[in-house]
Amino acid sequence: MERDVDDIVITGMGCLGVGGANIEELFQTFENGTDCIKELNTAGKEYHAKYIGDFPQILYKKYIPSAILRRIDNVTKLVMVSGREALSSSGLIVTPSISHRIGVIYGTGTGPLETIETVSRNMIVHGMQGVNANFFPNTVLNAAPGHFSISNMLKGVTSTISAGSISGLEAFIYAVILLKENKADAIVVLSADEWNDTLQVGYEKLNLLSQNGAKPFTKNATGVILSQGSTAFVLERKRHAIERKANILAQVYGYSLSSDNPDLNGFGDERAWCKCMCDAVKMSGNKKIDYYASTAYSIPRVDRNELKLIKSVLDNKTTVRSIPSLIGAASGSVGTFGLLSCLYALTRNKIPKVCDYQADYIEGFRELLLERKVESSIRCAAVGATSFGGSHASVIIGREHK
Template sequence: MRRVVVTGLGTINAVGNDKESSFKAICEGECGIDTITLFDPENYSVKIAAEVKNFDPSTVMEAKEVKKADRFIHLGLKAAQEAMNEANFSEDTDMERFGISAASGIGGLPSIEKNSIIIETKGPRRISPFFIPGALVNMLGGFISIAQGTKGPNLSSVTACAAGTHAISEAVKTIMCGGADKMLVVSAECAITGAGVGGFASMKALSTRNDDPKKASRPFDADRDGFIMGEGAAALVLEVYEDAVARGANIYAEIVGFGESGDANHITTPSLDGPARAMKAAYKMAGEPKIDYINAHGTSTPINDKNETAAIKELFGGKENCPPVSSIKGQIGHCLGAAGGIEAVISLMAMRDGIIPPTINYENPDENCDLDVVPNKARKAELNTIMSNSFGFGGTNGVIIFKKI
């Protein structure tokens, strides 16, 4: 099997519109959660979310084309542009051997909601002809392939909150098996709409700390009461190790392990067994190395954080053997299908700079979440191998392991 490395990164989220500003803000414990502005939340039980700010989609596509694509595609185009610029490929790159692996948990929910209202109020003849091609999840890869000129495999993962991580593993498989030499992985989500927030709120999945948004998302804290919706996008450029070395590319890390599993348990309540098996699979594939840090799924929900803690302890044979663990969802919210991608980008930057991002809003320890969660303040550390976890509704789990070369 061919070795696969990461040579370009990009992200946009609630605390930054590029990877450097995002990483700095996350490590400094800044929080992007505030009162919702993308729609009027007055009549909703949840009025807060982590929105992307000060982003103009006409900076990544022509102004007249913006209305043809949903916001999640705009965000994905921005992240992809940053990652590809950093990877800095030459003009003679074989684009027929360059593919895309895209991901989103829901896709164009704003467009779906908007056109559903149009049907009810104005009738079906007023539906936008751009509705379907601008809302489909796979159009994330479609728009980006056109923008970047990639002609290799064009894949999409739609596996809820594990989608971003699954998109990475799908890209790795494609390169390992010879289906492409390079893959652009892009995950994006924009579900901060009335239907999105209202739907998750009706499940009692969201925090209702409307009066204190900066403290609402509190992974592993005893007083956590649900996650906060976030939006954003991430992109990673993957390529064959030998090719990256030959062209003198900057290599962030090698992807040495990935694991996938299904809970077969409940459509929304996570199990302990499923995540544990995904972590074990990734760990075994990587050769059971010393893990220096785990970027946790860490949603700030009562069940996930407890189960993830137990699964990590099971993998490493007890609390005393576990590496530091942190969740960045306190800073940027839960970006659903984009979460795994954004967290992979931040993990690789943590490896680059030797800094573990903190778990913010950790004030009251929970005996069921008793790992070293790097509370409230970033920590300097030598990071040679990092694990990143993602678990989604439907009992779908994805884990990826990066190793410094």
């Protein structure tokens, strides 16, 4: 039984973002391969890229008390809804006697960017008297998980991580490490990023935005399509989950982080990313990966690097899908939305559907990816993500060992 202390399992999940206002809606998007990208009216805007993820309409007052809703910003609303669903689906009931053993780890790529921009602009234009005191506290990156922790009486370990596009996966990995070190019995892992004009302008100035839609692994891909959303997972020490008779969705088999730090505007080459995935596979006991959730930003140099990873590290029967091609890339949450697709594959025993663009794919894509057959039983899935500066993250999960 001592070995169970080191086994970490997923017992709850939640989401709010492009593709679905909850897990069931997101899984339906994966089931149908629904294209959730829309064209944006750029008239009068400071940018020209016209594609974004189509965020669902949601009535927040159904999920968040009015007293809280009045004092929180957009990114916090995302966190509150997805985290609420994850806690509910886990069946974990927070009581005063265990609240100090339940933590919250949060990952975000851009944080409350819209709030920061609004407060800063008002301060510049109107001076200090123009700053809304109710919203100023929301300018810090850890405001969102703070609101969530207080609302749900969670008093355990807490931390906020911002590491670009790998923020969500890095938060997930950090939570696993804390649980292995017995710093908590359960941790809610949150990740959220919003879309706004400021972010769109910034990405366009870096020449990273798509001009022709989602085209992962194609020769004519021009860039990423931004979206917004939040994911949430409840992680537990396996012994704790078994004792409370929780429904275990998956077990964490392996994980790794790496960086080759080429420059601030670069994504690095494939070597550090390959090492990252290799280390995760080794930690898993060299398990066979049945499904891999690809980053596939439609940024040609990134897609080529990931294709090299797929060819050199993964089994030639691994099925690969690009989730950002369906729902766009929600900055630091892009990897955790991929992780949700892994949970879809494991719990539904299905591979997410994506569009076949019938395009001019980069060499080696079609034969390695599109023609692979889905195995009759999906037992192990992996996700990878990369970010500016050559930072990489990999996570492997699978069906629980009985």
